[in-house]
């Protein structure tokens with residue numbers, strides 16, 4: 230494998246519940262190759278979102294290392310980590326997380342604004358997701374599928390190396406979910422971005438080159454029990 234775009238090395242993460250400690254991730258190793266599509270399965274509460282937040286530098290491990298593009302994130306200050314994340318990562322969430330007070334165009338342009346880049350690509354991405362004519366609209370007048378397409382444009386507008394999608398189709402019906410997923414895969418492929426998708430759906434993981442599942446704090450190959 231060429232140099233991984235992202236890697237977890239012996240990563241553990243625990244949370245406290247009252248006086249008890251719960252190890253959600255326990256010595257997880259993972260390499261994400263540049264441009265690959267990886268599906269991440271596992272029961273509710275198994276730590277999928279936790280893993281994604283670590284990969285994206287939103288959260289820090291209790292032990293182990295997280296590398297992005299060769300840089301060890303644990304060695305960076307919170308501020309540097311944020312700057313790094315803004316340039317290199319795109320996020321897509323289950324509930325779209327668009328900013329209601331910003332227009333569609335402003336939502337998509339936000340990642341560019343945060344890193345001080347020209348806002349031109351926002352309209353190009355909106356065109357790619359078929360929503361340029363809705364650029365002036367506010368998110369609340371769009372359908373769920375449309376909102377998620379705006380979120381895809383926002384996740385890719387700054388050409389991140391890694392796109393992290395946390396159940397991106399979980400809030401859409403099968404038809405719209407499938408369309409959003411195909412679009413996400415197409416945009417990522419076009420840009421050469423790696424894609425890590427958390428999903429409960431077999432249809433989603435079938436579009437990925439690799440499926441891993443989380444159970445008892447560890448990663449294993451395949452979609453896990455019942456797949």
Ligand SMILES: Nc1ncnc2c1ncn2[C@@H]1O[C@H](COP(=O)(O)OP(=O)(O)OP(=O)(O)O)[C@@H](O)[C@H]1O
Nearest residue numbers: 244245251253271272273274275276277278279280
């Ligand atoms: N900030 C936190 N503080 C305390 N516990 C947390 C925190 N974040 C996550 N957890 C716990 O860690 C476990 C894993 O959570 P996580 O959100 O990663 O699961 P998940 O696999 O994404 O589940 P789902 O499929 O329901 O989204 C859960 O038991 C959760 O309660």
Ligand SMILES: [Mg+2]
Nearest residue numbers: 277278279395
């Ligand atoms: Mg989750």
